[in-house]
Amino acid sequence: MKTRSAKPLRCLRLLSLVLPALVSAFGPAEATPQQKNTNEELLVVPGDAGHSGGRLVVSLRGEPKTLNPLIAADARSREVIGVMQADLVHINRATQLTEPALAKSWKISADGLEYTLVLRKGLRFSDGQALDADDVVFTFRVYLDESVHAPQRDLLIVGGKPIVVRKVDAQTVVFQLAKTYGVGERLFDGLAILPRHLLEKPYQEGKLGQIGTLATAAPQWAGMGPFRLKEYVAGQRLVLERNPYYWKTDAKGNRLPYLDELVFLFVPNADAQVLKFQSGETDVISQVSAENFSVLSRQQKSYAMTDAGPGLEYNFLFFNLNDAGEKTSPEMQRRQKWFREVKFRQAVSAAVDREAIVRLVYQGRGGGIWGLVAPGNRRWGDENLAHPARSLERARALLKEAGFSWSNGADGESVLQDADGKAVEFSILTSSSNAERAKMAALIQDDLKQIGMRVQVVSLEFRSLLDRVTQTKEYDACVMGIASFDADPNSDINVWLSSGGTHLWNPSQEHPGTPWEAEIDRLIGEQMSARTFEQRKKLYDRAQEILAEYQPMIFLASPDILVGAKNSVGNFHPAVLEPYVLWNVEQLYLKSSPENGAR
């Protein structure tokens, strides 16, 4: 008994010794930014007021490549950068509308060519250095510099000309566009404002690409996001700590974020993420597959799983419509003759059982789609787009009209053949790392067998699949999926435009190959400079209808966004836009409970 009671006592005594020391060491340093300065114009965010402290652990599917937004191309890097950087105007992931961020207000001139943004006062980077209009001008100069090769550059070319950025005073910046831009202020979302005091020198030396590696020491890197770099352990984790200079407060005036630390664990695959979450090693999980979602839902105790509703991912089947000219083998030419036949594609679309895909692949947690705008995109869906049910009769009628016929195969099954009497046989590529799309392909294979098409499913590693589709163009058909990053269809502009790199069925064309592709190009170009939402929506609806008629992409299904969090995580409001659970990371907090006290 004696020894037992002695332990806590000793601990207490130790604490009483250490605590004052701790307070004196960190207290004053924390106090300066923590106190609300009257010169600061902080953004007050609505929502439950939480309390400070604690760490949130999140799993990341592999290591991010960089912390530098200028070179980040992979999703993992972007996820981490998202919590370390901030933009001028931000799209609220829940409302899908823009709201002020680093810029407290903005004005668009009457002709729509001039955007005037006013910055908050008293903004500071995570290293304590002040941010002003010079940083903004510097940032956009870097983004637009061709020698930097920033992925953001394309977004800042409007009407063929780069946006001109001009400083008016320390708080005001003017952006001049060559042409009206329908997207409006959404264009600023995701464009991180860079610290000029750290990057000016490397920029002039042309070394920007080498900045912001994971091994960068914390003081050499700064951002405007809620968290800043603390520690990186190669192959294991990335630890971020709270940015004491962050520019948001809660309704009670407490400076956000609540969490002291945000930890990203590097986990190799989705199943491992599920296991980590299940065992309580991570606090939140996102991008859960429907199967894993039901496994987790069945066993939930200390956590809750949430179906956040339809997301922005759309999956589709497309045929190889590239025109490689004389290089094409006669075999390929014969197949492309079928693929180019609009009625053939329409027949395939009619034969696909989308309802079965939703049920068997997504366990009902998703929806069938018939157009490029995913159901999660609430404002942009085309209400007039037909949603024809599966009909094998219609598929057969269409094929018959296109000159196809059926013969009896060796085992009594009917075999579709073209006008020359050749059996219709082709292969569908899928990515071997995506079990869901492989399943879709297997279902389509069976669907098409019923109208006499002999289909083989080939699963390839994703990179070699992409290489075949966009580079060598040696494939018949492919099942793929794209997740839009914004609820504005312009985020998929490269899918729409015939010159786009993700115009998958025939990418990067110099001139649109067909009249209907030319028409889509025209509509998309027109909406770019349309001023009102209604005008843009009308143009997009027309483009969607053309796509639905010609079926270059046979749209299949869109999954719901499935996420989960421990019951102890407060302010957890998953969104259907990326980052699904961390979009309001500054507001997340850990509810006090005995369980959390132990951590």
Place this chain on the structure above:
Amino acid sequence: MRLRRSVAKWLVVLGVLHGIVVCAGFFAPYDPAEQDRKSPYLPPMRVHVVDEEGHFHARPFVYAFRLRQGTFDQYEEDAARSYPLRFFVRGARYRLLGILPSRLHLFGAEDLRIYLLGTDAYGRDQLSRLVFGGQVSLLAGLLGAGITLSLGLCIGAVAGYYGGWRDDVLMRVAELFLALPWLYLLFAVRAFLPLTVRPLAAFFLIVAVIGEVGWARPARLVRAVVLSAKERDFVRAARGFGAKDVYLLRWHILPETGSVLLTQAAILVPQYVLAEMTLSFLGLGVPEPVPSWGNLLSSLQQYSVLVSYWWMYLPTLAMVPFFLGYLGLASSLQERGPAYKIERRSLGSLT
């Protein structure tokens, strides 16, 4: 005499098992590729003889499964109506032994699809897939072993009989093959193959690859037998009477290798079945929807399947009697055969 009987016993066991697989169309109630999209992951149906009220029925029956409202894969038995098992029913078309068209199946039921081993993600009958999958996997094992043994016999005989530099070269090559990392070689070969291969072509390619990689071990064994046999008195006598090399090998030496080859065959077949399964499990074998035992197990790579649907493991159990049969046969043959030392390899060494 006693030993011969034990060999016969194992042969009967294997004969029955292979008979079932060869006549897969008859024993499987449905087409293995047919999807029943209303019943994904349906658990195995129980065969009843006693109904809800406790009455005994001479004819076994099953109850239908109904999906529980609002779920995707939770089923419950619906005792409202019983479906008696019918034997020798007409059903899906198939070809017996690959030739005779037929529609006769061992069992089935009216108005209900019976899933004695449950269904997979697409609602395909696991029992039918298991039986048909055996055709692919076992044939791959048998053909692969055949290729390996013929190669091993030829190379071993040449090396052992002629000796000298031929022996040196062949045995060094054999050592090289023994040192090869099998699985990676198979991966590499599969990667070189064209993108789209028909199921049949893919099957023969796999068999050829598996068969040609493993010749070194039987070749060494055959060589050892040949080396000792060629010094036997009756061989010397025959040579003294002017017998030529080919004659000696054919009539006096190679017959001595018979029992070694048989034992090797019994060991190699299950090993090659396992090799085919490994490849199919990793998605390099015969493409879907053609079933093979490896394909059947490949869904177990997903965590959700692993923890949710226990009947997806059942195909692993089906292999046990086959492997037991082959290994039992191998040990019986070994007991019977002459005292040549047979190298044993554990089954697992391949993977």
